[in-house]
Amino acid sequence: MASILRLQSVTKIYKKGENEVKALAGVDIDIDEGEFLAVVGPSGSGKTTLLNIVGCLDSPTSGSVLYNGQVLGGMKENELSDYRKKHISFIFQSYNLIPVLTVRENVELPLVIERKLGKDEIRARADEVIASVGLEGLGDRYPRELSGGQEQRVAIARALVKEPYIVLADEPTANLDSHTAEEIVDIMREINKAKGATFIFSTHDALVQRHARRVITIRDGLVHSDERK
Amino acid sequence: MGTLFKIAWRNVWRHGKRTALTIVTMAFGLGLYIGMDSLLKGMDRGGLDNIVNLSDSSVRVTTAKYEEERRSFPLEYGLADPAGLEAYIKKDPRVEAVSLRTRFVGSMSNGTDSIPVMAVAVDPALDAEVFTLTDFVEGSWFGDGGERDVVLGYGLAEDLGLRLGDWVTLSARTRYEAQNADDFRVIGLIDSTEPGINNSGVYVEFADAEEFIELEGLRTEVVVKMARRVNLKDAMADSDALAAAIERDYPELSAVSFGEVGRSFLELAKAKSKSIGMIIVVMMLIAGIGIANTILMSVYSRVREIGVLRAFGFTPKEISRLFLIEGGIIGFVGSLAGVVMGLALDLYMIYVGFDLDAMLKGADMGIPIWGTLRGEWNPSQFAVIVVVGVAVALISSRSPARRASRMEVTNALRFV
Known part of the structure; x- marks a missing residue:
């Protein structure tokens, strides 16, 4: 498979007063299109920092990130926003749905921000994705009217609606019971198979690790192991 | 713009009490201003009419x-x-x-x-x-x-x-x-x-x-x-x-x-116009601080939401615009409520008025106003009030909106 994302000697150093904290100490990773990849490691190992850099939410202190061969370093804020808007989606541990928007409006949001499709198309696409995560009929509900599992399904639908190349999921099952977590992982795996979207998780969850086809372990800001199944 | 407005509109009413308090403060100030302006205009005209119609022509x-x-x-x-x-x-x-x-x-x-x-x-x-x-x-x-x-x-x-x-x-x-x-x-x-x-x-x-x-x-x-x-x-x-x-x-x-003949009367009216001008400045200042505070609270209660919107591709400018729209909505609704309150005051003063004879028991005020003191319509003032109200709201929202737009996405997403 073609490499969609390449990290070369990526470091990230945070300054806390006089002290420097090395979150990533030189990471080299190649990620292929359509991978279902889990990044694991203890708390503070650098998982979230890695995902932030891959997701263009943060920039590396040194090293480079190549997306389809294009170097992302040196982009301005608006260009990074544009890049995220087009290519990357996020699933968060706490779902982070917009509380004043209905399920459908939340799912439509990335397409509305993207401004590529018409109103009817956006609605049709949103309804289709909502149905694909098993929430048909709940489009007009607000997040406060849903269970945790349902909220995470909406978050998945929102992440997938624009058919991104990369979906970054930060501890997506951490707030769910094991049964719901399994359902959520199954949904993501099915979408990964059907749509070919690349999924990158940061997780502690053994369930996610069990289903991942590749597991990268990060320790002290370095790739400790890279296991393909 | 439609989605921004939708999010802004619903967020404004999400914290109904906070918003209502700001709107009421604003409406009270603006309504009072409209009423006082009407009364002063009515005094000008009433005094003038009395001079012309009864004493001096x-x-x-x-x-x-x-x-x-x-x-x-x-x-x-x-x-x-x-x-x-x-x-x-x-x-x-x-x-x-x-x-x-x-x-x-x-x-x-x-x-x-x-x-x-x-x-x-x-x-x-x-x-x-x-x-x-x-x-x-x-x-x-x-x-x-x-x-x-x-x-x-x-x-x-x-x-x-x-x-x-x-x-x-x-x-x-x-x-x-x-x-x-x-x-x-x-x-x-x-x-x-x-x-x-x-x-x-x-x-x-x-x-x-x-x-x-x-x-x-x-x-x-x-x-x-x-x-x-x-x-x-x-x-x-x-x-x-x-x-x-x-x-x-x-x-x-x-x-x-x-x-x-009425020079001293008009001088007095002018002095009152200045004092009412000061009142509106103070009222607007209070309203402005209220709106700035409301928007700032809104920003801090929605840090993660800001992070999510940024993650999905909202630019800093769009985040700033979102909060400016919220301030603008509060300003607009507050001004409209102020106009409605002012209208009610105007209606009372124009059609009922204050019976000065009864209040002063026939005493001469030293200025040529006698009988029933009535207000005067000043419709152009209503439009000015709405424009000024929205402008004050936008100016007050600018600082918190800018603060929201400058948030680091990663920090915003981590915010609990």
Whole structure:
């Protein structure tokens, strides 16, 4: 498979007063299109920092990130926003749905921000994705009217609606019971198979690790192991 | 823009109490301002109308010498050619009516008590075209001319225990300094909004005054009513222009514009306008701080939401715009509520008003406002209020909106 994302000697150093904290100490990773990849490691190992850099939410202190061969370093804020808007989606541990928007409006949001499709198309696409995560009929509900599992399904639908190349999921099952977590992982795996979207998780969850086809372990800001199944 | 507006609109009402408090503060301030503005405008107009309609008319013309000794109503300084002057004034198209008057000092007695009075000899028909005294007359504003009739102030009649139809003795010095007294029948009582007229005003017909004070056609003043103008400044300019023209063409005359008469009144009005201006500045400052605080609280309660929107591709500018729209909505709704409150106040003041006579019990305020004080419509003010309200809201929201737009996405997403 073609490499969609390449990290070369990526470091990230945070300054806390006089002290420097090395979150990533030189990471080299190649990620292929359509991978279902889990990044694991203890708390503070650098998982979230890695995902932030891959997701263009943060920039590396040194090293480079190549997306389809294009170097992302040196982009301005608006260009990074544009890049995220087009290519990357996020699933968060706490779902982070917009509380004043209905399920459908939340799912439509990335397409509305993207401004590529018409109103009817956006609605049709949103309804289709909502149905694909098993929430048909709940489009007009607000997040406060849903269970945790349902909220995470909406978050998945929102992440997938624009058919991104990369979906970054930060501890997506951490707030769910094991049964719901399994359902959520199954949904993501099915979408990964059907749509070919690349999924990158940061997780502690053994369930996610069990289903991942590749597991990268990060320790002290370095790739400790890279296991393909 | 549609989605931004939708998110902004719903977030504004998500914290209903907070928003309502800000809107109420704003509406109260703006509504009060509209009401006070209406009241001041009404005072301007009410005072102006009283000057013009009851006491001084738009322009009052006397000889210059008469004007110098005006307080004693000297009969020796009459107008040389009142009819010619009247014709000259009527040439001005802005003039609606002209009347001639002769004032004289006298005293009125019921046989027991005697009270000094300010008497005016008038042509009843012409005088009624210039002044609105007839609106306040109980009885009649002179009749068939069969008897010697007098119309006098209600307060004066009360002091002398007089009623309609009673006979009263009027004493005065004639033009030739002789003392004369004669009986007059009380035909009308004036209960006007001008305390001076009510307490000491006496009106007689020229026909009766001719013999009584030996007038022999003497007229001491010409009073002029000019067309009513919506704008106070225009009305004053009209009167000033006519007065200036008369003094230019008749150097021996003194023409007093109502603007001159009411100068102190208008100065007072101006001073009040300044103080109301300060009130609006303070109110807007309070509203601005309220809105800034509301938006800032909104920003801090939605840090993660900001992070999510940024992660999905919102630019910093769009985040800033989102909060500016929220501030704008609060400003707009607050201003509208202020206009509604102001409208209600205006309606009360215009159609009900404040009864100054009842409140002041006939006391003279020292400024020419009597009777019921009413408000004035100022619709252009409503639009200004909405524009100013939204502008204040946008300016106040700018700082918190900028703060939201400058948040680091990663920090925002981590925020709990």
